Amino acid sequence: MNNKLSLAIKAAIPFLLLSAPAVFAETLIVDDVINDTVTINSQGSLELSITANRTEQEINKPVATMSVITKQDIEKYQATSVLELLRRVPGISIKNSGGLGKQTGVSMRGTNTGHLLVLVDGVKIGSATLGAASFQHLPVSEIERIEIVRGPRSSLYGSEAIGGVIQIFTSKRKKAGVTPEFSLGYGSHNTLDMSFGVAGGTESNWFQVGAGKLKTDGINARDSYTAYPAPNYTPTQVTEKDKDGYQRTSLSLNLGHQFANGAKTELNIMDASGDTQYDGGSVNETDFHQQAISAKVSTNLVPRLKLTGVIGTSLDDNDNLKNGVKKSTFTTRRKSASILADFTINRNNTLLLGTDIQKDSVSGTTKYSKTTRNNKAVFTSLQSTIGMHDVEASVRLDDNQQFGKHTTGNIGIGHNFANGLKLTTSYGTAFKAPTFNDLYYPKSGNANLKPEKSKNIEVGLSKQTTHGVLSASLFQNKISNLIAWTPDANGKYSPANVDSVKIQGLELGHKLSLAGWAINPIISYIKPEIDNGVNKGQILNYRPQKLLSLDVDRPFGKFKIGATLQAESKRFTSYETTMTDKTKTPPVTTVTPREKLAGYATLDLRSEYAISKDIALGLKLNNVLDTDYKTNKGYNQDGVNGMLTIKYTPK
Numbered sequence: 001m002n003n004k005l006s007l008a009i010k011a012a013i014p015f016l017l018l019s020a021p022a023v024f025a026e027t028l029i030v031d032d033v034i035n036d037t038v039t040i041n042s043q044g045s046l047e048l049s050i051t052a053n054r055t056e057q058e059i060n061k062p063v064a065t066m067s068v069i070t071k072q073d074i075e076k077y078q079a080t081s082v083l084e085l086l087r088r089v090p091g092i093s094i095k096n097s098g099g100l101g102k103q104t105g106v107s108m109r110g111t112n113t114g115h116l117l118v119l120v121d122g123v124k125i126g127s128a129t130l131g132a133a134s135f136q137h138l139p140v141s142e143i144e145r146i147e148i149v150r151g152p153r154s155s156l157y158g159s160e161a162i163g164g165v166i167q168i169f170t171s172k173r174k175k176a177g178v179t180p181e182f183s184l185g186y187g188s189h190n191t192l193d194m195s196f197g198v199a200g201g202t203e204s205n206w207f208q209v210g211a212g213k214l215k216t217d218g219i220n221a222r223d224s225y226t227a228y229p230a231p232n233y234t235p236t237q238v239t240e241k242d243k244d245g246y247q248r249t250s251l252s253l254n255l256g257h258q259f260a261n262g263a264k265t266e267l268n269i270m271d272a273s274g275d276t277q278y279d280g281g282s283v284n285e286t287d288f289h290q291q292a293i294s295a296k297v298s299t300n301l302v303p304r305l306k307l308t309g310v311i312g313t314s315l316d317d318n319d320n321l322k323n324g325v326k327k328s329t330f331t332t333r334r335k336s337a338s339i340l341a342d343f344t345i346n347r348n349n350t351l352l353l354g355t356d357i358q359k360d361s362v363s364g365t366t367k368y369s370k371t372t373r374n375n376k377a378v379f380t381s382l383q384s385t386i387g388m389h390d391v392e393a394s395v396r397l398d399d400n401q402q403f404g405k406h407t408t409g410n411i412g413i414g415h416n417f418a419n420g421l422k423l424t425t426s427y428g429t430a431f432k433a434p435t436f437n438d439l440y441y442p443k444s445g446n447a448n449l450k451p452e453k454s455k456n457i458e459v460g461l462s463k464q465t466t467h468g469v470l471s472a473s474l475f476q477n478k479i480s481n482l483i484a485w486t487p488d489a490n491g492k493y494s495p496a497n498v499d500s501v502k503i504q505g506l507e508l509g510h511k512l513s514l515a516g517w518a519i520n521p522i523i524s525y526i527k528p529e530i531d532n533g534v535n536k537g538q539i540l541n542y543r544p545q546k547l548l549s550l551d552v553d554r555p556f557g558k559f560k561i562g563a564t565l566q567a568e569s570k571r572f573t574s575y576e577t578t579m580t581d582k583t584k585t586p587p588v589t590t591v592t593p594r595e596k597l598a599g600y601a602t603l604d605l606r607s608e609y610a611i612s613k614d615i616a617l618g619l620k621l622n623n624v625l626d627t628d629y630k631t632n633k634g635y636n637q638d639g640v641n642g643m644l645t646i647k648y649t650p651k
Helices: 003-015 071-077 082-086 436-440
Strands: 065-070 092-096 104-108 116-120 143-150 164-170 177-187 191-201 205-216 224-227 236-239 246-258 264-277 285-302 305-322 325-346 349-364 372-386 389-400 404-416 421-432 452-465 468-487 493-514 517-530 546-556 559-568 577-581 588-592 600-610 615-622 641-648
Touching: 065 071, 071 082, 071 143, 071 559, 082 092, 082 104, 082 143, 104 116, 191 246, 191 641
Parallel strands: 116 164
Antiparallel strands: 065 143, 092 104, 143 164, 177 191, 177 641, 191 205, 205 246, 224 236, 246 264, 264 285, 285 305, 305 325, 325 349, 349 372, 372 389, 389 404, 404 421, 421 452, 452 468, 468 493, 493 517, 517 546, 546 559, 559 600, 577 588, 600 615, 615 641
């Protein structure tokens, strides 16, 4: 661990001394938002969430470990990307390939990027070929709220929810008449971040339309790379010092109507398109198009039975180019439908019955042997309050066209002590279906692959105090049938179920309000260790074991100031290998040590001044220490950079 990281963690320890294993239970303040995921009381406190159990619950009820990022948080941190926000979540690490808009992987609790389920307004997004969502293209300006559930949730959502679930809710504000909003930011690298929205409605109708534009010259993504030019395809080292730009245009539309009998209909659309440039031998630019559309109808058939139907579609489309000439296209289209029956047995017991149908289709320049895959599922869950105990239990059966039936389950118990202490324990299983690349990629796919499987156990303890929430969670996740590209006897690589991993971790957090200061330190320790094979005992690549995030904010009249400290320990980029040359006498053994990226710490500063009730001027300075660091081998990260923003938000 380097000196900056060591000092950063030591600085945060005093905030955490009272912490013990716990579930993250938060009370946050947001604007007057209206949708089925949020209810606001007379004091303005957030009361309900939906992602943990696919049904509305008080924020402190779920046994699952969860965090919430609100619109107010997004505005306070002056975030330009979703990744800026996720770095503040316990157990999350980021692997970025050269700055804003570049390919980015998100690891939750040491799991793979593909072990994270991502939803937009209840619709699953991402690439069925790569098996992951493009977080770098999600427009912050169109987002109202993000709910993050850490730990397995396949018993409610199916494939991919091994590490957790991230659900993004687009803006759905209900205000009388018509209300416009506007934001304009300009910063380093000729970065322009602009958004406009208009919302309005009545008691029974509401709408919101939003549009955004983000454009930047970017930084030099990487200094050099290896190319294989024709006709001889001899490895050649290429050096490039150019800036790699990025631009994105985003749109959102949300419509809703509530009938006299209480039934609701909603339409939600989020769309983002643009292009990103990078350094590479075969391709150096990608034109992308991301889209999520959902339509929802909900009604109370009888006073205690709520029926909800959702249909949705998502698009993940990428055209890869070399100097403006298209070289390849990968397109995923996903269609889904869900029916949920939410039965309130009594004030302490809620039963949920549901069914999901999903169809994935891939197309493009790569000719897969199969281009569609269907999945059908049924599931049920029960949430109960028994005296001082909160109990959750769920089970799901998935029937996949490729690998057949798969059953997952989850059970959790929380005990609420009289002094505000809550103790939780949970156990859950999850799975991840192989991707189209794993199964059907030409000349290398393996159609006999089995799903990756996991078993997770967790213990937590949270404490509500007069000054905030102390929290932590202790977990162990064992993942088997991990898919890895493995050479055969002839040196040909193909995916196979060869690995297993044991991940142990501890997350500590303290949301503290003291003398007008909002202080939020988070420390995560994660040990993702390979459990078998030639790499047994080694930590997974690109998994920092120690993570720190510390936010400090305070208002001073019309001024608001804040700072963020982010720190990570080293991350390995290769495995240690041992080779023995038996042609020599005696045999000679050569050990190649692991390569790694150094740990680092960055400091960001921000301020805001209220020019009037509705107009505010914000300034943020990132990486003010000008730390030279990388999260992906060979790819640069930005040095000192800043942005000035003016926004108009009618109160």
